[in-house]
Amino acid sequence: MLAIHSITKTYEAKPVLSDITLRVNRGESLGVIGESGSGKSTLAKIVLGLTSVDKGEVIFQGVHLHDLKGKSLKNFRRHVQIVFQDPTSSLNPKLPVWKSVIEPLENYPEVVPSFLKEVRHDKKQMAGMLFNQVGLSQTLIEKFPHQLSGGQKQRIAIARAISLQPALLICDEPTSSLDVSVQAQILNLLKQLKQELGMSIIFISHDLAAVQFMCEEIAVLKDGELLETFPTEEIFSVKRHDYTKKLVEMAL
Numbered sequence: 001m002l003a004i005h006s007i008t009k010t011y012e013a014k015p016v017l018s019d020i021t022l023r024v025n026r027g028e029s030l031g032v033i034g035e036s037g038s039g040k041s042t043l044a045k046i047v048l049g050l051t052s053v054d055k056g057e058v059i060f061q062g063v064h065l066h067d068l069k070g071k072s073l074k075n076f077r078r079h080v081q082i083v084f085q086d087p088t089s090s091l092n093p094k095l096p097v098w099k100s101v102i103e104p105l106e107n108y109p110e111v112v113p114s115f116l117k118e119v120r121h122d123k124k125q126m127a128g129m130l131f132n133q134v135g136l137s138q139t140l141i142e143k144f145p146h147q148l149s150g151g152q153k154q155r156i157a158i159a160r161a162i163s164l165q166p167a168l169l170i171c172d173e174p175t176s177s178l179d180v181s182v183q184a185q186i187l188n189l190l191k192q193l194k195q196e197l198g199m200s201i202i203f204i205s206h207d208l209a210a211v212q213f214m215c216e217e218i219a220v221l222k223d224g225e226l227l228e229t230f231p232t233e234e235i236f237s238v239k240r241h242d243y244t245k246k247l248v249e250m251a252l
């Protein structure tokens, strides 16, 4: 579904990603782990088409990202959405949250996600359906972001990100800003949505347990280099890279 081929990115002559090759299969999750500064968010920005690369390519559903223009670029943007660490950053503080949730749908009036078929004519009903989808009470629909908890805001950000039924959802540390008890709820929600909507996920996290829970495959980044990629069930294998073993040990 998504192939990242031999990507290299430099910021101010400093290599941030070196020769990264990865694939994400349809309906599957790829976990990306690595310490702070290893290049995880840069990789996310490159896949979203927000940052250029020095070398290499991103191929989405068989098409090179740098070849996309006009309509096909807009279609790509519909299909690749992101959830950030800090939900506040993706919500407009001046809008009641239901309006933030349906904003992407307003930008794509021709898109009718399967779970919104019956209500596509009515913006508030669409917001209501999306609230249902992410387990939020309808009583919160008129609230503003500052009136909601961190977990509620992250659910809103997720509702917005899935509103166009994307093929790929990138989650960049989606639970790092939340209380531990809320983290588990959000992970369960993401996993459930992945199954219901058949989305692929790139799940970026420091939290190895979360990555194990969410992902079929794990990629380990260190200082911009991809050390290894392996199926999640092989995380404890003796074949693992020494650095991965260290991460596993630290998480125990």
Ligand SMILES: Nc1ncnc2c1ncn2[C@@H]1O[C@H](COP(=O)(O)OP(=O)(O)OP(=O)(O)O)[C@@H](O)[C@H]1O
Residues within 6 Å of the ligand: 011, 012, 016, 034, 035, 036, 037, 038, 039, 040, 041, 042, 043
């Ligand atoms: N716009 C930029 N200009 C210059 N350097 C940048 C820029 N964005 C990122 N970097 C550098 O690239 C490296 C990788 O940053 P990135 O944000 O991708 O790391 P990360 O793995 O997401 O870290 P964290 O876990 O802290 O979020 C860092 O050294 C960072 O300082």
Ligand SMILES: [Mg+2]
Residues within 6 Å of the ligand: 040, 041, 042, 172
């Ligand atoms: Mg980051």
